[in-house]
Amino acid sequence: xxxxxxxxxxxxxxxxxxxxxxxxxxxxxxxxxxxxxxxxxxxxxxxxxxxxxxxxxxxxxxxxxxxxxxxxxxxxxxxxxxxxxxxxxxxxxxxxxxxxxxxxxxxxxxxxxxxxxxxxxxxxxxxxxxxxxxxxxxxxxxxxxxxxxxxxxxxxxxxxxxxxxxxxxxxxxxxxxxxxxxxxxxxxxxxxxxxxxxxxxxxxxxxxxxxxxxxxxxxxxxxxxxxxxxxxxxxxxxxxxxxxxxxxxxxxxxxxxxxxxxxxxxxxxxxxxxxxxxxxxxxxxxxxxxxxxxxxxxxxxxxxxxxxxxxxxxxxxxxxxxxxxxxxxxxxxxxxxxxxxxxxxxxxxxxxxxxxxxxxxxxxxxxxxxxxxxxxxxxxxxxx
Numbered sequence: 001x002x003x004x005x006x007x008x009x010x011x012x013x014x015x016x017x018x019x020x021x022x023x024x025x026x027x028x029x030x031x032x033x034x035x036x037x038x039x040x041x042x043x044x045x046x047x048x049x050x051x052x053x054x055x056x057x058x059x060x061x062x063x064x065x066x067x068x069x070x071x072x073x074x075x076x077x078x079x080x081x082x083x084x085x086x087x088x089x090x091x092x093x094x095x096x097x098x099x100x101x102x103x104x105x106x107x108x109x110x111x112x113x114x115x116x117x118x119x120x121x122x123x124x125x126x127x128x129x130x131x132x133x134x135x136x137x138x139x140x141x142x143x144x145x146x147x148x149x150x151x152x153x154x155x156x157x158x159x160x161x162x163x164x165x166x167x168x169x170x171x172x173x174x175x176x177x178x179x180x181x182x183x184x185x186x187x188x189x190x191x192x193x194x195x196x197x198x199x200x201x202x203x204x205x206x207x208x209x210x211x212x213x214x215x216x217x218x219x220x221x222x223x224x225x226x227x228x229x230x231x232x233x234x235x236x237x238x239x240x241x242x243x244x245x246x247x248x249x250x251x252x253x254x255x256x257x258x259x260x261x262x263x264x265x266x267x268x269x270x271x272x273x274x275x276x277x278x279x280x281x282x283x284x285x286x287x288x289x290x291x292x293x294x295x296x297x298x299x300x301x302x303x304x305x306x307x308x309x310x311x312x313x314x315x316x317x318x319x320x321x322x323x324x325x326x327x328x329x330x331x332x333x334x335x336x337x338x339x340x341x342x343x344x345x346x347x348x349x350x351x352x353x354x355x356x357x358x359x360x361x362x363x364x365x366x367x368x369x370x371x372x373x374x375x376x377x378x379x380x381x382x383x384x
Contacts, residue, residue, distance in 0.1 A: 009081045009085070009093070011093055011096045013096050013097075014101050014105050014107055017041075020066065026045070027045070028045050028059070029046045029047070029099070030049040030076055030080050031049075031071050031076070031099070033048065037118075040112055041070055041110075044070060046112060047059045049076050052084075053080060066091045066093075067084065068092075069084075069093070069094050072098045073097060073098040074094060074095065081093060120213060121139070121213075124167070133334075142327070143169040145168050145330045146169070146172070147172065147235060147236065147326060148174065148232060148239065149173050150175075150231075151174070152174075152175040152203040152241070153177070153183065154267065155239075155241035155318055155319045156175070157189035157315070158188055158189075159319035160173065160189060160203060161210065163239075163323050164207040164210055167213070168214065168327075169215065170214065172231065173203055173216065175200050175203075176223075179194040183199075185312040186314070189202070190206070203216075204216040219231065223251070225250060225374035232254055232260060236330060237326050238260055238262045239326055246378045246380070248264070248289060249296070250377045252289035252290060253290075253364050253371075253374060256364050256371070257280070258280065260280060261277070262277040262278070264277060264322075266318075267310055267318050269314075270345065271314075272315075273341055273342065274337060277289050280365070284367040286338045286358060287357060287362075287365070290359070290364055296381045339357070339358075340354070341353070341354045
């Protein structure tokens with residue numbers, strides 16, 4: 001409901017507004033560009049509300065010229081009209097019911113001239129664009145982002161699927177393995193036809209079929225100390241889809257060295273855990289993986305999925321949580337899981353959160369510690 005001040009704003013019905021165009025009135029659509037992409041009142045000029053109010057003189061004729069403002073339903077245009085009247089524009093009115101009412105009354109609409117790329121952008125991400133926390137600026141930021149996804153398996157498959165759909169512009173997928181039929185129970189980016197194919201190639205095909213506007217870089221390599229620096233080059237966030245401790249420690253150390261946030265997850269049977277390690281950018285404030293696990297557990301206490309089994313949907317749950325954290329980091333919104341470990345039990349459907357404090361004696365991420373270099377991570381995890 002509008003307050004009393006807004007109620008005093010002059011209003012015109014869509015029919016009246018349409019008729020006034022023939023008598024020299026100026027009609028301005030104050031919606032955002034992605035909203036106007038769905039159709040505008042014929043004769044309207046598109047100027048987003050914030051741009052209009054920031055510099056009215058750049059968009060409006062003389063202060064006494066008849067100005068009609070239209071939005072989606074009439075609320076924003078009434079607010080903008082009120083602001084313009086306060087700024088000295090004396091002949092301003094809002095179109096009642098906005099473009100919705102204009103369309104319902106079968107008044108003429110036009111499609112704004114957009115490039116094919118812009119039309120795809122506004123159509124594809126329309127639900128993101130409605131979110132104030134994302135909007136066009138945030139979606140463009142996702143479009144420019146570069147993400148390293150280590151592993152195109154249980155975790156990387158669902159996470160990369162959603163991140164591709166969300167419009168993360170460049171995905172670098174790294175995995176040395178090929179698709180086996182036993183993968184299909186949980187690694188949803190692959191299909192029966194992918195059996196025997198390199199996982200990164202299979203994933204690339206499916207992700208581009210979902211969203212052909214992004215870049216997917218398929219890297220069929222085993223991650224080692226020799227290539228990790230190259231793989232991290234130019235990325236904004238790293239998603240850890242690995243399934244063994246040597247690789248997790250290597251990835252942790254490399255992300256600290258390169259000051260890149262690491263989105264971590266691990267799964268087993270019916271249980272999973274997710275966190276974000278950002279010690280490379282927040283020394284002494286954010287913990288790293290070593291602060292949580294200074295030493296790896298004995299192998300008998302940390303079997304992998306091939307040894308212990310896993311409920312097929314469990315990596316999907318963990319991978320989607322990882323994808324959510326990646327988007328929050330790239331957009332700079334919400335509260336990422338930095339310094340928090342989220343554990344979940346799928347059988348009981350219970351979630352628990354534990355705090356993780358940075359270790360002031362951590363050999364890699366403690367303040368003032370110079371990066372010690374990569375080690376023999378396999379020997380470290382064997383206790384050698």
